[in-house]
Amino acid sequence: xxxxxxxxxxxxxxxxxxxxxxxxxxxxxxxxxxxxxxxxxxxxxxxxxxxxxxxxxxxxxxxxxxxxxxxxxxxxxxxxxxxxxxxxxxxxxxxxxxxxxxxxxxxxxx
Amino acid sequence: xxxxxxxxxxxxxxxxxxxxxxxxxxxxxxxxxxxxxxxxxxxxxxxxxxxxxxxxxxxxxxxxxxxxxxxxxxxxxxxxxxxxxxxxxxxxxxxxxxxxxxxxxxxxxxxxxxxxxxxxxxxxxxxxxxxxxxxxxxxxxxxxxxxxxxxxxxxxxxxxxxxxxxxxxxxxxxxxxxxxxxxxxxxxxxxxxxxxxxxxxxxxxxxxxxxxxxxxxxxxxxxxxxxxxxxxxxxxxxxxxxxxxxxxxxxxxxxxxxxxxxxxxxxxxxxxxxxxxxxxxxxxxxxxxxxxxxxxxxxxxxxxxxxxxxxxxxxxxxx
Numbered sequence: 001x002x003x004x005x006x007x008x009x010x011x012x013x014x015x016x017x018x019x020x021x022x023x024x025x026x027x028x029x030x031x032x033x034x035x036x037x038x039x040x041x042x043x044x045x046x047x048x049x050x051x052x053x054x055x056x057x058x059x060x061x062x063x064x065x066x067x068x069x070x071x072x073x074x075x076x077x078x079x080x081x082x083x084x085x086x087x088x089x090x091x092x093x094x095x096x097x098x099x100x101x102x103x104x105x106x107x108x109x110x
Numbered sequence: 111x112x113x114x115x116x117x118x119x120x121x122x123x124x125x126x127x128x129x130x131x132x133x134x135x136x137x138x139x140x141x142x143x144x145x146x147x148x149x150x151x152x153x154x155x156x157x158x159x160x161x162x163x164x165x166x167x168x169x170x171x172x173x174x175x176x177x178x179x180x181x182x183x184x185x186x187x188x189x190x191x192x193x194x195x196x197x198x199x200x201x202x203x204x205x206x207x208x209x210x211x212x213x214x215x216x217x218x219x220x221x222x223x224x225x226x227x228x229x230x231x232x233x234x235x236x237x238x239x240x241x242x243x244x245x246x247x248x249x250x251x252x253x254x255x256x257x258x259x260x261x262x263x264x265x266x267x268x269x270x271x272x273x274x275x276x277x278x279x280x281x282x283x284x285x286x287x288x289x290x291x292x293x294x295x296x297x298x299x300x301x302x303x304x305x306x307x308x309x310x311x312x313x314x315x316x317x318x319x320x321x322x323x324x325x326x327x328x329x330x331x332x333x334x335x336x337x338x339x340x341x342x343x344x345x346x347x348x349x350x351x352x353x354x355x356x357x358x359x360x361x362x363x364x365x366x367x368x369x370x371x372x373x374x375x376x377x378x379x380x381x382x383x384x385x386x387x388x389x390x391x392x393x394x395x396x397x398x399x400x401x402x403x404x405x406x407x408x409x410x411x412x413x414x415x416x417x418x419x420x421x422x423x424x425x426x427x428x429x
Contacts, residue, residue, distance in 0.1 A: 043298065070287070073294035073302055075244055 010060045043072040050079055051086035111347060114412040121352055126361070126406040128374075131398060133209075133363035135182040135423065136161070136169055137376060138191040140368065143216050146252045148241075148286060150327035150380045153186040165370040166193040168393040170200045176398045180207040182363070182423065184376060187216045189225060202232040209235045211284070211423075214263040215256055226263075230270050235280040237319070237423075238264065243306040247288045264313045273315040282317045284425075290338040292349065292418045293320035296426040319425025322346075324377050324414045346413035354420025357427040360406050366393050374406045376423070377414075383407050 017024030035045055046068045053061030069079050118126060137151075138161045145154035173181055181201050188194055188210060201208050210229065217225050229236060240260055241251050248257035264281075267273060273281030283303060287293050300318035307313040323329045325342060333339040365373040370393040373379040389404055390397050420427025 041298070043294075043302075067291050070289065070291045071294060073299045075242070075247065077244070 005059050007063070010063060041072075043069075043074060046072050047074060047078060047082040051082040054083050055086045055090055111343060111410065114410050115408045117347075117350060117413075118355065118408070121355070123355070126355070126358070126408060128364075128402060128404050128406060129361040131176075131178065131362070131364050131402045133180040133182050134169065134173060134178050134366055135184060135363050135376060136188075136197075136366045137184050137368050137379060138166075138186065138188040138194060138197075140186045141190050142186040142213065143190065143219055144187070144213055144252055144256065146213075146239075146328070147332060148251060148288075148323050148329040150324045150329060150377055151186065152327045152380075157186065159186075159368045160191055161193065161368040161370075163193050163196075165368075165393060166191075166197050168370060168396075169197065169366060170204070172393055172396045173201060173206050174204050176396070178206065180209060182209040182211070184211040184423075187213055189216050189222055195228065198228070198232055198234065202234075207235065208232065209237060211237045211239070212263075213239050213252070214260040215252075217263040217266065218259050226266050226270050226272070230272070230279060233278070235282075236267065236272060237282050237284055238267075238315075239286075240264075240283045240303075241286050241288055243303050243310075251288055261311050261313060264307075264315070265311075268312075268314055273313075275314070281315050282319055283315050284319050284321055286321045286323055290323075290333060290336070290342045290345075292345065293322055293421070293426075296320045296419065296429065317425070319423075320419075320421070321423070321425065322414050322417060322421035324380075324411055326377060326380050326411055343410070343413070346417040349417040350413060351416055351418060351420060351428060354416040354427040357420060357422070358406075358412075358415055359422035359424065359427075360415075363423075364401060370394060372396070372401070374404075377411055378407055378409070381409060381411065383409060 014024075035042070035049070040048075046065055049061070050065040050069050053065050066079065140151050140153045140157040140159040141155065142153040142157070143155060169181070172178065183194075183197070185191070189212065198208055198210075216222055238260075239252075240248065242248050245257040248260065249255065264273070267281055270279065271277045272279040285293060285299060285303070293299070296318065299320060303318050304315070307315070325333055325339065325346070330339070333342050360374040363375070365376050365379050367373060367379045371379075372385050372391060372393065373383065374385065378384070384407070385391060386405055386407060390400055415421050415427070419429070
């Protein structure tokens with residue numbers, strides 16, 4: 001193993017099911033149910049997944065959902081916009097925690 | 111990798127045979143005013159291959175002799191062939207349904223500007239390449255300026271009635287992915303194209319067909335250069351869909367190359383994978399009885415026509 005993240009490991013995902021396969025099966029059923037078209041289209045869901053993949057910074061998910069987004073007809077403009085949404089929420093979440101810093105500072109300063 | 115023929119055998123197909131011949135798909139030559147980065151024939155402006163007049167006459171003879179219902183014209187840019195209008199005129203006179211695969215930009219080139227009217231007067235069905243509804247993607251695949259020219263050609267065709275709701279002048283778009291990935295679901299993408307092209311450009315069309323990029327020609331070069339070949343072939347094989355096999359286009363058409371040779375499809379033509387002997391090898395020897403149930407010559411590129419929803423010159427195979 002030359003790197004912690006190996007590209008080909010994505011295809012080995014199902015090996016996780018070797019132990020406690022019932023948990024893996026439960027996960028897969030849930031996962032496939034979530035990602036199927038419903039009130040949201042598969043195209044919209046792929047863009048959400050791509051955005052989330054960036055917030056969790058999972059290279060496997062970024063790889064998978066970049067391909068998935070292209071395969072449902074999305075373009076780089078839409079994908080980049082989705083990533084910006086993720087980034088904006090992360091930035092906003094960071095900033096709102098700044099209030100905690102202010103609160104702490106207010107509490108301990110004269 | 112499991113060879114495609116072996117994959118079919120595992121499904122119980124000892125061989126794959128044609129069902130009938132509804133369509134002669136005639137490749138009028140590999141010359142083209144464009145040199146698209148995904149072209150399986152490596153067509154371009156410098157290609158010398160062009161169907162000659164005598165071969166064109168053979169196509170007309172076969173269409174008449176065997177009452178072939180449809181002739182599907184392709185290339186390169188088929189319109190560039192100097193005998194193109196002669197062929198269309200004769201086929202129209204025979205009452206053959208004519209489909210023309212156009213890259214759209216050729217319709218703006220000098221000497222071809224009157225083609226939209228020519229097509230309309232002969233009721234030619236048009237299948238127009240447009241790999242996306244955005245300029246950047248189209249120009250990257252087809253060359254700078256291709257998108258705006260394509261739109262201009264589409265608007266001209268729309269003004270003549272092509273692609274308008276309720277019109278008999280059929281205009282369909284042909285999508286292919288801009289890289290090493292599979293096409294979207296045809297129905298979903300059609301809706302997206304219809305909305306975006308109408309909203310931004312005022313362009314309308316009847317149907318959108320999705321076509322997968324075949325791992326041959328320039329696209330194969332790209333796959334090798336970008337180290338995507340193995341991954342792409344693995345994806346095609348992994349997404350093999352048995353439901354696509356009965357509807358494969360090779361089971362309903364025969365391909366005529368620019369030099370008159372017969373092939374199971376345009377892709378086999380690109381690979382020089384001819385019909386099995388002793389089947390007729392040329393349009394000159396065409397014999398419907400001998401060819402309509404012929405055994406199809408298979409290769410691993412055939413995974414491209416059976417992946418996902420399947421792929422054909424008429425779009426997705428499984429809808």
